[in-house]
Amino acid sequence: MSQPLLRVRQAKKVYAMGNELVWALKGVDLDIYQGEFVAIMGSSGSGKSTMMNLLGCLDIASEGSIAFAGQELSSLSKNELASVRNQRIGFVFQQFNLLPRTSALNNVTLPLLYSKIPESDWLSRAKQCLESVGLASRMDHHPSQLSGGQQQRVAIARALINDPLMILADEPTGALDTQTGLEVMALFQQLNQQGKTIVLVTHEPEIAQFAKRKLTFRDGELISDVRNEYVKQAAKESAA
Amino acid sequence: MKIVILLKTAITALRVNVLRSCLTMLGIIIGVAAVIIMVAMGAGAQQKVDEQIKSLGGNVFFVTGAFRQSGGARSASVVKINEDDANLIEKQVPGVEAAAPYLSASGQVIYGNLNWSTEIDGIDNRYFVVRDWEIASGREFTAAEVSRGSKVVIIGERVRSELFGASDPIGQTLRVTNFNATVIGVLNEKGQDARGEDQDDVIFLPIKTVRNKITGVTATNPKSVRFIQVSAYDGEDMGYIEEEMTRLLRQRMRIPVGGDDLFRIRNVSEMIATRAETIQVFNTLLAWVASVSLVVGGIGIMNIMLVSVTERTREIGLRMAVGAKPSDILYQFLIESIVLCGLGGFIGVMIAYGFVFIGNQYGIGAGGIIETQVVLLSLGFSGLIGVFFGYYPALKASRLAPIDALRYE
Ligand SMILES: Nc1ncnc2c1ncn2[C@@H]1O[C@H](COP(=O)(O)OP(=O)(O)O)[C@@H](O)[C@H]1O
Ligand SMILES: [Mg+2]
Numbered sequence: 309m310s311q312p313l314l315r316v317r318q319a320k321k322v323y324a325m326g327n328e329l330v331w332a333l334k335g336v337d338l339d340i341y342q343g344e345f346v347a348i349m350g351s352s353g354s355g356k357s358t359m360m361n362l363l364g365c366l367d368i369a370s371e372g373s374i375a376f377a378g379q380e381l382s383s384l385s386k387n388e389l390a391s392v393r394n395q396r397i398g399f400v401f402q403q404f405n406l407l408p409r410t411s412a413l414n415n416v417t418l419p420l421l422y423s424k425i426p427e428s429d430w431l432s433r434a435k436q437c438l439e440s441v442g443l444a445s446r447m448d449h450h451p452s453q454l455s456g457g458q459q460q461r462v463a464i465a466r467a468l469i470n471d472p473l474m475i476l477a478d479e480p481t482g483a484l485d486t487q488t489g490l491e492v493m494a495l496f497q498q499l500n501q502q503g504k505t506i507v508l509v510t511h512e513p514e515i516a517q518f519a520k521r522k523l524t525f526r527d528g529e530l531i532s533d534v535r536n537e538y539v540k541q542a543a544k545e546s547a548a
Numbered sequence: 549m550k551i552v553i554l555l556k557t558a559i560t561a562l563r564v565n566v567l568r569s570c571l572t573m574l575g576i577i578i579g580v581a582a583v584i585i586m587v588a589m590g591a592g593a594q595q596k597v598d599e600q601i602k603s604l605g606g607n608v609f610f611v612t613g614a615f616r617q618s619g620g621a622r623s624a625s626v627v628k629i630n631e632d633d634a635n636l637i638e639k640q641v642p643g644v645e646a647a648a649p650y651l652s653a654s655g656q657v658i659y660g661n662l663n664w665s666t667e668i669d670g671i672d673n674r675y676f677v678v679r680d681w682e683i684a685s686g687r688e689f690t691a692a693e694v695s696r697g698s699k700v701v702i703i704g705e706r707v708r709s710e711l712f713g714a715s716d717p718i719g720q721t722l723r724v725t726n727f728n729a730t731v732i733g734v735l736n737e738k739g740q741d742a743r744g745e746d747q748d749d750v751i752f753l754p755i756k757t758v759r760n761k762i763t764g765v766t767a768t769n770p771k772s773v774r775f776i777q778v779s780a781y782d783g784e785d786m787g788y789i790e791e792e793m794t795r796l797l798r799q800r801m802r803i804p805v806g807g808d809d810l811f812r813i814r815n816v817s818e819m820i821a822t823r824a825e826t827i828q829v830f831n832t833l834l835a836w837v838a839s840v841s842l843v844v845g846g847i848g849i850m851n852i853m854l855v856s857v858t859e860r861t862r863e864i865g866l867r868m869a870v871g872a873k874p875s876d877i878l879y880q881f882l883i884e885s886i887v888l889c890g891l892g893g894f895i896g897v898m899i900a901y902g903f904v905f906i907g908n909q910y911g912i913g914a915g916g917i918i919e920t921q922v923v924l925l926s927l928g929f930s931g932l933i934g935v936f937f938g939y940y941p942a943l944k945a946s947r948l949a950p951i952d953a954l955r956y957e
Contacts, residue, residue, distance in 0.1 A: 361951050364869075366868075366869060366950045366951045367949070367951040386874055387874070387875075390868065390871050390872060390873040390876075391871065391873075393868075393869060393870065393871050393950075394870060394871020399869050399870065401954075405862065405869075407863060407866070409560075409564055410560070418866075418867070418870055419871050421553055421557075421872070421876075422867075422870065422871035422872050422873070422876055427553075466870070470871075
């Protein structure tokens with residue numbers, strides 16, 4: 309097989325809580341390949357978000373190595389990490405994290421501010437991304453004028469704007485009702501079909517059923533890594 | 549990141565909380581306005597003084613007679629100085645350009661069916677040197693006219709316009725009180741003097757003519773003058789000249805050592821300058837107080853920027869997550885602070901302009917002059933305050949770890 313998109317070896321993360329050390333990750337080995345749709349599962353506090361933050365270059369491992377597209381992350385400077393986040397990764401958060409009092413369009417173009425893409429291309433790109441999440445008609449709406457599902461779709465459009473290799477989503481359906489959650493999952497499946505690698509954190513087994521591969525964490529360790537033999541189609545579920 | 553986008557981002561952020569932004573700017577607004585107004589008032593006062601000194605004709609002394617003291621009581625009679633004193637000062641005191649004797653009266657002048665009441669001064673040509681005053685048309689007095697006391701007259705611009713209008717006055721006969729005189733010259737316009745009087749409302753005749761025909765001859769002092777106006781060359785030591793004149797006049801009037809001077813010498817430029825200096829010192833002090841308020845305004849900016857960074861920690865985290873480098877965040881907040889200060893400075897400048905304009909309309913104080921470099925300087929200074937007081941909060945924002953900022957509650 310070709311080189312993995314993400315190659316994690318003995319990744320550990322330790323937090324200092326006062327005088328105590330909390331090992332949020334206790335040595336994880338993991339390979340994620342281009343085009344995969346991975347769900348990271350586990351109970352609360354098991355280290356899912358910590359793992360995701362390391363994969364997304366938002367944080368650095370205390371020990372061990374993580375290589376993204378062959379590049380060792382611990383060797384990169386803050387600016388280089390910022391550039392990886394900007395160019396290669398799209399983030400989707402549980403709480404959407406949109407800028408308030410800012411139009412959907414301007415929320416979507418936010419990552420472009422930090423890219424080298426000429427300003428003349430911004431509008432067409434943003435329109436295209438909003439169209440692909442089905443929000444072409446809501447471009448001028450502010451987050452407060454959008455429903456939760458719509459806000460999350462704006463956030464997904466924002467994650468897509470720089471055409472990243474991978475989308476990282478931390479509990480993207482956590483703040484949504486079941487139906488809206490299914491719609492968002494359908495969108496992720498559609499993006500995965502178009503070739504985007506997707507890593508999704510969730511503690512809901514029903515949501516994980518839409519991924520092709522399921523990882524389970526417990527107490528900072530990866531305890532199971534299985535292929536999902538029966539991938540459900542979120543689009544069908546939501547229509548039903 | 550491009551500057552336009554940074555500016556847009558800053559303005560958007562400031563508009564989110566308009567009231568707070570305005571209140572924050574208030575310190576800068578008041579500071580800048582106060583500094584500019586103070587400096588403008590100072591510049592106005594200075595210009596007025598310069599004008600006054602200039603219209604006096606540079607470095608000028610007035611020498612007048614003083615009351616004779618007799619046994620502590622003031623005698624009614626004034627010791628008269630005379631033309632010889634003027635000649636002596638001019639000849640013997642080094643550094644003196646000219647010493648002009650001067651006699652003045654006032655009365656009616658009539659031309660045709662027009663009459664006009666004006667100042668009638670007796671002088672010789674030296675007066676024009678001392679006053680730095682030039683003939684616009686015609687000529688000065690000849691030596692013969694001065695020594696004979698001829699009935700020739702040089703008129704001021706105001707008198708010319710009142711009596712002659714568009715016609716040429718040279719060679720015309722002007723009735724001066726009770727005699728006729730021939731107009732030989734017209735002076736350049738000089739405008740108002742220090743007290744706001746029209747200096748062009750005057751006519752000049754040879755000193756002897758005025759004495760014989762108008763003021764009358766005193767038996768005890770046949771060549772008496774009202775005062776002598778003395779001008780020094782530029783750059784001469786005015787103190788030294790004053791000492792020399794004093795020495796010379798005391799000697800001439802035979803005043804014993806320890807006796808009171810029977811004359812007064814006033815250095816008018818110096819008097820005005822001294823008064824101006826007091827105003828200047830006061831204005832400078834006020835300008836400093838105002839700059840302190842500018843600094844206090846800056847501290848207000850820093851305070852609000854710190855609050856803003858804390859409030860927007862999650863926004864900072866998000867921006868970092870989507871690719872903002874620490875420097876991008878630093879610039880974002882720095883620009884915000886500079887915009888806040890710059891805008892405050894701009895509004896301050898506008899207020900200062902308004903204030904000075906209204907002040908000048910109603911003639912408050914000596915009038916204000918806003919110099920462009922002062923405006924640019926205060927704008928630059930408020931921008932600097934933005935950088936200085938905005939830097940620490942911006943640095944704090946840029947040093948946040950992306951994940952900590954994102955998770956901030
Ligand atoms: N910034 C932090 N400081 C201290 N402890 C932390 C921090 N972030 C996470 N942890 C701890 O690490 C462990 C894993 O956390 P996390 O990855 O957020 O779990 P999950 O997302 O699976 O619920 C938890 O015990 C949590 O308390
Ligand atoms: Mg979590």
